[in-house]
Amino acid sequence: MSVFLKASWENIVMANYEIEPEILSKYLPSGVELDLYNGKAFVSLVGFMFKNTTIFNIPIYKFGTFEEINLRFYVYRKVGNEIRRGCVFINETVPYKVVAWLANALYKEHYTTIATKHYWNIKDTKKEIKYEWLVDKKWNSIDLTARTEAKTMEDNSFEQFIFEHYYGYTKVNTIVTEEYKIAHPSWKINEISSATIDCDFQKMYGNDFAVLDKTKPTSIFLAEGSAIAINWKRNKI
Template structure:
């Protein structure tokens, strides 16, 4: 099958927060269940560069390179080959209205278009020099951001580690307007990660994600790291068969 979208995802700042599973269960798409690491349930704030973006092999002028910031959590679905580990997005921020509109129409993904900017200071970071990354967006009349400073050279995540759990998900799941669920495959090589010395998250949690996330995202992250990223391929979505798993407890919120 030919990919629907190809791109490079680079310099992923990943701030990971342990979240009460009861907060996430109403958002779990039909046919999936929450995925956990050592019995703990996580949501991640992720910011990264979306580069050389092509749809069906074609680049769209002024839409090849942009930032994305998202809040995501982790689910799994039993496929023919065994468990498929994937992500669900609570909300995805991008700077272009056309990108947000296409993603919402085709995948029902909760994209929102906002002014965005970034700082990428990673010269020498592959060899161990300190690096600095910041992804910012303007909402509610002010700039908000997430940021991290890297330490040392990137290394492959250890098998069974929290970093492996966060980075090695290769499926996306999206609740549909009729209560069903779409599944799509994301293909990329295994990522290496930098350790970080400092992180920052300045965000209007309630305004962006709702009051349920306030107690978790206003605290310190359980872990944080920066993934180097790679070329990725996103394949067309398919619907899970009706009746696969219990329905979600409530409808997934629509992006404003």
């Protein structure tokens, strides 16, 4: 029972925003530090497909494939000589209440449930990817066009910084943090030719993130994704 969840994460969009570190301070779990890129802090608005989910190798047929939208930021933890680079989720949104309840009950995550949908149109040379989620009767969206050809991320690139955080950290309370590991290969990325973000950050994530409504993303990335596995064991730190 070492692996709790297996799934495929596909067509992962990351819209990345520079943000003042002070905004993130109250969300920072105990025992980790903000992970900065060139001295700057970032949050990412993420959209992707969660497909063919199994829990302890048991398929979740009706609820195993769905869109997820989340807002995350980046941290690291020192364990001896090892640097564990990970993410903290402000919120994770899925369309099924049972999925949100399971994640929150078992792992004290921050899942909420709202209506979501997606549109994919993948051709020989072009991908059209769109994720939508409903907030106060308005559909928010991430909408982009990219090349179908995929390439390997360059070492020490901003793409690598954004995508290659293999730990998750959950703030249980002001003292307790839970650490878990996400296993997947390094993803290949698609070159984006156009992208539009329509997100009401204040309504979706609260007043702390209202500043993002007036902020343009520093970059938007698309990764092909892969099979992933999340361990059952969580370390309390």
